[in-house]
Amino acid sequence: MKRVVTKIRDLDRALFRRVFGMKWEPFDGVMRMFTIAGSAGAIWGCIAFLAFVASGLELLNLAVPWTAIAGSWIVAEGTKHLFNRNRPFLWDAEVAPLIKTPSSSSFPSGHSATAAAGALTLSFFYPALAPVLLVAGFLVALSRVYLGVHYPFDVLAGVLIGTTVAALLLLLL
Template identity: 60%
Template sequence: MRTEDRGGLKGVARTVRDVDRRLFNLLFRVKWTPLTPVMKWATRLGTAGFVWGVTAGVAFLFSGPRLVNLLVPWFAIALSWLIAEGSKYLFNRARPFLKNTEIEPLIRTPSSSSFPSGHSATAAAGAITLSILYPLWAPLFLPGGLIIAFSRIYLGVHYPLDVLAGALIGAAVAAVLLLIFA
């Protein structure tokens, strides 16, 4: 690290970025063959919050006529996706496989930028809203959200910080909507 970068904002940003890349490299290299199809399946289900929207619809049909139990998860998923996808244009971070050509993603490569993760945003929004509205099912929803979020690192298309930022967006949107409407 150069002397003029030490202690400054650029130095902190560089350190965070380096730690993020190292953590990605560590996590991405750990592969267990039986887990790979599960991660591919999880990431497909998590696309645009699909699994969470369907789950909210099914839960609503079986739980009674409280429309808020359908609309809060749907709006949380949609809003978190819009915020995450819109933020990609602001940050324009290259995906791991574009920065390091030795990384071979295990799925078709997304064309959007990396930061923040839209899958993680919708997974957090869906898992949190559904866990609060249907607490009996939280032991399924919360790990499901974590699996979808982690799948993005495992498959080689996001850095850990992308996933964390996406999850924070989803959690914040879920918290605000739950406080207002639930």
């Protein structure tokens, strides 16, 4: 079992190095923007509110995305305490993140959890916006690895949390 865990960890670190190493200066600012917008699910909450107002104040269109965003953030943040995984820049001194470094645990990514929950629930209510919402969600999640503050498996776990929370809420409808 220890051998499997070591192989997974090594794969995660190798994937991190690939993504983090693919720097393109014009893209750095875009990634920072998506990470800032994705903090605590802010972008998704704002989009949900604007869509709520534009849709004629349909309460479900606001309540479901906000609940999914909040629920996924709570699950992700709670899970961080169980794993207490060091962030990439703490593991490797050569990693210089492109943003202010978070102090919380690395696993799972809260940004990715809220991005998945927000993008999926909003896509459900506004299918015409789904391509833009899903690309934005992907960029929020990718930004966390690109900027050097999460490993790819942290992001994947966050996306799984957000997807699960969103799917459960949508199934309850």
